[in-house]
Amino acid sequence: MKTPLALLLCLSLFAATIVAQGNQFKVRYAGGSIASTVKPDDWGNTITVNSETILLKLKDGQEIKINPKEVKLITHGRNASRRIGKYAALAIISPLFLLGMLKKNKQHFIGIATETPDGKKNGYNLQSKNDQYRALMTALEGVTGLKVEEEVEEKNKDKK
Incomplete structure (x- = not known):
């Protein structure tokens, strides 16, 4: 009886640590109110979201703590592009590289706008991985x- 109980206890502790890490995401810091030496294409930054705080840890050591009650706006926008120049150059080597032009490169940007009780406004622009x-x-x-406000793509703006 003690062995199954001990096993159940160990599994529940393991599951608790897995769930606790569930709200941590790797992001790129694309800019914002805090000056940083982190390159915009570096995935070495993390954002941790929980009910008490939103913690953005930058690779250069800075930690940005955001009170969830101070967040006034969350936006999401996509940037989709095709690497035409790269694949056109590679097509000289082999025409099969022309198929690469059909693939879209999608980037997801999330903006967080905050306002402190004393009226100071801050904003943070993050790029999230496609699967996160x-x-x-x-x-x-x-x-x-x-609710997250979706940014309308440029080609859809012209149609409206």
Whole structure:
């Protein structure tokens, strides 16, 4: 009886640590209110979202603590591009590289705008990985109580 109980206890502790790490995401810091020496293409930054704080740890050692109650706006925008020049140059070597032009490169950017009780406004622009952006947006919506505002793509703006 003691062995199954001990095993169950160990598994529950392991599961608790896995769940506790569930709201940590790797992001690129694309800019914002805090000056940083981190390159915009560096994935060495993390954002941790929980009910008490949103913690953005930059690779250069800076930590930005955001109170979820101070978040006034969350935005999401996509940037989709094709690497035409790169694949056109490679097509000289082999025409099969022309197929690479069909692939879109999608980037997901999440903006967080805050306002402190004394009226100071801050903003942070983050790029999330393609397989994590929805989970990050859901976590931010959950702790702030706000809905993410979707940015309309340029080609769709012209049609309206």
